[in-house]
Amino acid sequence: MQVEQMQLIDGKKVAAQIKQEIAAEVKNMIAAGKKQPHLAAILVGHDGGSETYVSHKVKACAECGFKSTLLRYEADVTEAQLLEAIAGLNADPDVDGFIVQLPLPKHIDEQKVIEAIDYRKDVDGFHPINVGRLSIGLPCFRSATPQGILTLLERYNIETSGKHCVVIGRSNIVGKPVAAMMMQKSYPGNCTVTVCHSATAHLKEITRTADILIAAIGRPEYVTEDMVKDGVVVIDVGTTRLPSTTTKSGWKLHGDVDFEHVAPHCSYITPVPGGVGPMTICSLMKNTLLAAKHEIYK
Known part of the structure; x- marks a missing residue:
C-alpha cells in the first residue's frame, strides 16, 4: 500500500523564513x-x-545581519596553536559564539578542542556542559542538526507525543542528542525512542514499527522500502558525496534513505539536499542570536 498524500518537508523554505525572522530581530536589536x-x-x-x-x-x-569572522589554518597547524586561537575567541567580548569546523586533522584531539571552547559560546552545542544540560532538559545550546530536525517537525505541525521514534545512528553530533530531545516532555518530543546502530539485531523489524524514523547512519540509501511502514514520517540526515557524471561538480549528495522507493510510503519525508541540511545552519544562527542576547547563560 502507498500513502495517498505524501508531503515533502521543505527545509530550504523553512530555513529562509527563520533567517528572515532572525534578521528582523537583529535589526530591532541594533535600532535599540x-x-x-x-x-x-x-x-x-x-x-x-x-x-x-x-x-x-x-x-x-x-543574511541574518550578523558580523562573521573566519580564522583559517593549514592542516599542519599544531594542537597548541589551535587551542591558543580558541582561548583568544573565548576572551574576545565582541565574539558571541564560535565554532571549530569538524573533522580536524588526525594529529589534533577533537575532544580536547571541543572542551576548550567556553560552553557559553559553544553555539554548536558539543561541549559536555551543553550536552549534559540537554540530556536532563535544562536550557542550553542544542546541537544544530537535531535542533533543525525538531524545528521542521514543529513547523509542519507533525504530531510527536506518544509516537514511536526510531533513530538509526548513535553519533554525538546527531543520533544521541536527537534521541534525548525526542524523549523530552515537550513538543516536539514526548516520544518513545529506540536508538539503533550497526550492532542492532533485527533492525528491519524495529524500523517497521517507527511512526517517526530519523536516519543518521552516514550510509547512502541504507533505509530501503521494506524497512518502513505506511504513513511513517522520515527524516533523512545523510549527506554522502558520491561521484556523478550528471553534475557540474562531478559529485552528487545522497541521503541515508532510498528516497525514490521509500517516499511513496511516507506521510512526510525530507529530501536530500534541501531537507535537514539548510536547517542545521539555521539552528546555528538561532544559537548565535541566543548567545548575543544572553538568553541561556546570563
Missing part, C-alpha cells in the same frame, strides 16, 4: 542600541565538505 551578533568560525585545512559548510555559514550570517 544593542550590539550586532558576532559568529566566528575556525577552519583547518582544505576539506571540500568543510569548505562548503563554512562558506554557507558565512553567507547565512550576512
Whole structure:
C-alpha cells in the first residue's frame, strides 16, 4: 500500500523564513542600541565538505545581519596553536559564539578542542556542559542538526507525543542528542525512542514499527522500502558525496534513505539536499542570536 498524500518537508523554505525572522530581530536589536551578533568560525585545512559548510555559514550570517569572522589554518597547524586561537575567541567580548569546523586533522584531539571552547559560546552545542544540560532538559545550546530536525517537525505541525521514534545512528553530533530531545516532555518530543546502530539485531523489524524514523547512519540509501511502514514520517540526515557524471561538480549528495522507493510510503519525508541540511545552519544562527542576547547563560 502507498500513502495517498505524501508531503515533502521543505527545509530550504523553512530555513529562509527563520533567517528572515532572525534578521528582523537583529535589526530591532541594533535600532535599540544593542550590539550586532558576532559568529566566528575556525577552519583547518582544505576539506571540500568543510569548505562548503563554512562558506554557507558565512553567507547565512550576512543574511541574518550578523558580523562573521573566519580564522583559517593549514592542516599542519599544531594542537597548541589551535587551542591558543580558541582561548583568544573565548576572551574576545565582541565574539558571541564560535565554532571549530569538524573533522580536524588526525594529529589534533577533537575532544580536547571541543572542551576548550567556553560552553557559553559553544553555539554548536558539543561541549559536555551543553550536552549534559540537554540530556536532563535544562536550557542550553542544542546541537544544530537535531535542533533543525525538531524545528521542521514543529513547523509542519507533525504530531510527536506518544509516537514511536526510531533513530538509526548513535553519533554525538546527531543520533544521541536527537534521541534525548525526542524523549523530552515537550513538543516536539514526548516520544518513545529506540536508538539503533550497526550492532542492532533485527533492525528491519524495529524500523517497521517507527511512526517517526530519523536516519543518521552516514550510509547512502541504507533505509530501503521494506524497512518502513505506511504513513511513517522520515527524516533523512545523510549527506554522502558520491561521484556523478550528471553534475557540474562531478559529485552528487545522497541521503541515508532510498528516497525514490521509500517516499511513496511516507506521510512526510525530507529530501536530500534541501531537507535537514539548510536547517542545521539555521539552528546555528538561532544559537548565535541566543548567545548575543544572553538568553541561556546570563
